[in-house]
Amino acid sequence: MTAQSGPLWIASENPTTAGTLAWVKLDTAADYERQATEAVESFKRWRSIPAPARGLVVRAIGDAFRTHKHDLGELVSLEVGKIRSEGQGEIQEIVDIADFAVGLSRQLPGLTLPSERAGHRLIEQWLPLGVVGVISAFNFPAAVWAWNACLAAVAGDVTLWKPSLLAPLTAIACNRIADEVATSMGHPGVFRLIIGTDTEVGESMIADKRLPLISATGSCRMGKRVGAVVAQRLGRSLLELGGNNACIVHKDADLDLTLPAIVFGAVGTAGQRCTTTRRLIIHESIADTFVQRLTKAYQSLESRIGDPLKDGTLIGPLVNAKAVEQFEHAVAQAKAQGAQILAGGSRAERSDIRGHFVRPTLIKAPASNTLPIALEETFAPILYVFTYRELDEAIAMQNSVDQGLSSSVFTESVRVSERFLHPDGSGSDCGIANVNCGTSGAEIGGAFGGEKETGGGRESGSDSWKAYMRRQTCTINFSGKLELAQGIRFE
Ligand code: NAD
Numbered sequence: 001m002t003a004q005s006g007p008l009w010i011a012s013e014n015p016t017t018a019g020t021l022a023w024v025k026l027d028t029a030a031d032y033e034r035q036a037t038e039a040v041e042s043f044k045r046w047r048s049i050p051a052p053a054r055g056l057v058v059r060a061i062g063d064a065f066r067t068h069k070h071d072l073g074e075l076v077s078l079e080v081g082k083i084r085s086e087g088q089g090e091i092q093e094i095v096d097i098a099d100f101a102v103g104l105s106r107q108l109p110g111l112t113l114p115s116e117r118a119g120h121r122l123i124e125q126w127l128p129l130g131v132v133g134v135i136s137a138f139n140f141p142a143a144v145w146a147w148n149a150c151l152a153a154v155a156g157d158v159t160l161w162k163p164s165l166l167a168p169l170t171a172i173a174c175n176r177i178a179d180e181v182a183t184s185m186g187h188p189g190v191f192r193l194i195i196g197t198d199t200e201v202g203e204s205m206i207a208d209k210r211l212p213l214i215s216a217t218g219s220c221r222m223g224k225r226v227g228a229v230v231a232q233r234l235g236r237s238l239l240e241l242g243g244n245n246a247c248i249v250h251k252d253a254d255l256d257l258t259l260p261a262i263v264f265g266a267v268g269t270a271g272q273r274c275t276t277t278r279r280l281i282i283h284e285s286i287a288d289t290f291v292q293r294l295t296k297a298y299q300s301l302e303s304r305i306g307d308p309l310k311d312g313t314l315i316g317p318l319v320n321a322k323a324v325e326q327f328e329h330a331v332a333q334a335k336a337q338g339a340q341i342l343a344g345g346s347r348a349e350r351s352d353i354r355g356h357f358v359r360p361t362l363i364k365a366p367a368s369n370t371l372p373i374a375l376e377e378t379f380a381p382i383l384y385v386f387t388y389r390e391l392d393e394a395i396a397m398q399n400s401v402d403q404g405l406s407s408s409v410f411t412e413s414v415r416v417s418e419r420f421l422h423p424d425g426s427g428s429d430c431g432i433a434n435v436n437c438g439t440s441g442a443e444i445g446g447a448f449g450g451e452k453e454t455g456g457g458r459e460s461g462s463d464s465w466k467a468y469m470r471r472q473t474c475t476i477n478f479s480g481k482l483e484l485a486q487g488i489r490f491e
Pocket of ligand 1: 135136137138139140162163164165198199201202203206217218219220221222223225226240241242243273274275377379405449450454
């Protein structure tokens with residue numbers, strides 16, 4: 001960050017080269033104030049547009065992202081180091097959620113309930129909420145904004161987006177596309193962007209009573225701060241925070257299917273997904289053979305580390321130098337706590353790569369299964385291996401962390417999978433629980449989010465739209481006389 005004669009500027013760094021992509025001027029608290037004031041006015045106009053007509057705007061935005069998918073995907077790769085197909089996938093997620101929101105715009109439902117009073121109608125209707133503050137993490141620099149912005153737009157809300165300072169260029173490009181499309185259709189100001197520091201812009205946003213909802217994605221540390229400030233003003237927060245996700249591999253699992261699912265879950269996006277598989281909990285009877293196969297797979301990945309935009313690359317860089325330090329710290333802690341490094345464990349140093357690269361790392365926990373560092377989320381490709389004898393022991397290990405985002409079990413047995421998904425809630429304690437597929441790579445159709453320190457928020461599909469609207473219960477008396485509920489007489 002630098003002050004070049006006046007306003008602060010930040011460099012958007014390319015993690016692949018550690019070079020600067022561009023300098024971005026930061027907004028100030030005064031810029032925030034102007035944006036928030038204007039956003040309230042934009043909301044008053046936008047909420048009066050019928051929901052299906054709002055859907056037409058989102059449909060056009062989805063089409064624009066279809067057109068620009070290739071270029072935007074490359075920008076994601078350049079700015080945060082995702083490999084090409086994952087960068088493209090991120091933009092595809094915008095297209096998908098836009099499609100979902102368009103459908104929703106014609107079916108935002110209400111409810112009619114039977115009234116206990118004759119000649120009365122009892123209904124619930126859903127109304128636009130207001131200006132939604134969206135705070136996004138670096139690792140999904142586009143899709144998570146779109147999950148919020150598309151649903152909020154059909155709901156009748158205006159979004160004010162504060163992206164991560166590690167990915168400002170992606171934010172500028174995405175917001176500009178959405179804003180230009182909406183403006184060309186007569187609706188300026190529905191999609192807004194503010195790029196600034198957490199202390200100046202972030203804190204202004206979360207304390208602002210004009211924003212009834214703050215939707216924040218990022219670390220548990222950030223969520224605790226945002227949740228507390230928003231709660232202090234009795235606002236709503238939608239928190240999508242860190243994960244420490246585990247795969248349980250039962251003794252009857254199809255290991256040919258399990259192996260690639262775990263490798264992708266653990267090293268995809270260089271371990272920088274909230275849903276990354278961080279812990280493998282494997283039945284002791286198959287642990288040795290499976291871990292040998294896994295170690296081989298990890299060794300073979302070494303040659304696939306590199307420039308995320310090059311064909312054949314499977315593992316790009318970590319986002320910055322600090323992330324590499326955190327990776328090294330976790331590996332050192334694991335060693336000090338008695339774990340064994342089976343693969344990786346250090347920076348990736350090759351003459352043809354210069355940025356923030358580390359080797360995918362497989363770490364075997366001590367026989368006691370005690371490894372405190374594994375209880376923390378380190379945003380890097382580190383997979384810790386634990387073993388178990390009884391399924392209940394594995395489920396307890398999986399649930400023993402502070403976060404509750406994603407989980408999965410690999411098994412051919414319906415008893416095991418039903419135990420894991422038990423309807424009494426005694427199985428996985430996560431917001432996402434999968435069978436025979438990994439912890440990462442959710443579709444937009446389901447509600448996405450997690451429990452415990454993951455924050456409890458739900459975004460994307462299913463009924464997540466409810467977070468962006470306010471519910472109103474209405475009793476309409478057409479009986480011609482006044483009758484009180486519960487048979488109360490007041491004469
Ligand atoms: P981070 O917490 O460092 O930053 C996230 C965002 O919060 C950034 O935009 C940052 O500027 C903002 N922020 C931080 N302090 C703030 C404050 N006081 N007021 C307002 N805004 C503030 O997280 P990160 O390093 O960008 O992302 C990685 C983390 O995000 C991981 O923990 C990961 O698990 C989590 N994540 C969760 C999900 C999910 O859906 N659950 C998705 C992606 C990432």
